[in-house]
Amino acid sequence: MSVSEEPLEQYLKKIRACDICATHLPLGPRPVLVADMAAPILIAGQAPGTKVHASGIPWDDPSGDRLRDWLGVDKETFYNPKNFAIIPQGFCYPGKVEKGGDAPPRPECAATWHPTLIPMLENVELIVAAGQYAHGYHLKDVKKKTLTETVRCWQEYAPDILPLPHPSWRVAGWMKKNPWYEEEIVPHLKARVQSLLKS
DSSP: OOOOHHHHHHHHHHHHTOOTTGGGOTTOOOOOOBOOTTOSEEEEOSOOOHHHHHHOOTTOSHHHHHHHHHHTOOHHHHTOTTTEEEOOSOSSOOOBOTTSSBOOOOHHHHHHHHHHHHHHOTTOOEEEEESHHHHHHHHGGGSOSSHHHHHHTGGGTTTTEEEEOOOSTTHHHHHHHOTHIIIIIHHHHHHHHHHHHHO
16 A cells, blocks of 8 residues: 555654654754655665754765765755655764764664654665665665675665765775775766666
């Protein structure tokens, strides 16, 4: 049975009012996501950073610039909800860890919302899973032992899921060590995105 627009909108209102892990969030809850039943592509990241928390706009940071470059799309195309659903593993900024990087997404988020939300997006033909947390959720026990191995074996998950590294500043060094990523996977991703957006 088809899911109507109304239940999705109602569900999104519940998500945006969520405060189940508020006591663990240093900046408080501010769920950031985009979902429309028409979208053929789902972007699955990890969790908003401080800039995204402040703006309320997903991927509104240098990581987003790099991701859009990999996808081969401009901001107007990216932020059209009819093109891309944007559903991270955690909807709110999770804070930092002792070494200075962002903390992992809060586990309550995906466990509470994703099992109902993602099946509502009936037109999704490609999940772009960016980073190890998205790999863990969307690939589960078929992901490899390391992020590099998972990304390198992308054809095993095609055409439904494409695992990528997370496009943070840290990926620059990884890309230098793994030139096959830009040579092989990025062109495939751009072509796949263009084919889905034109269909």
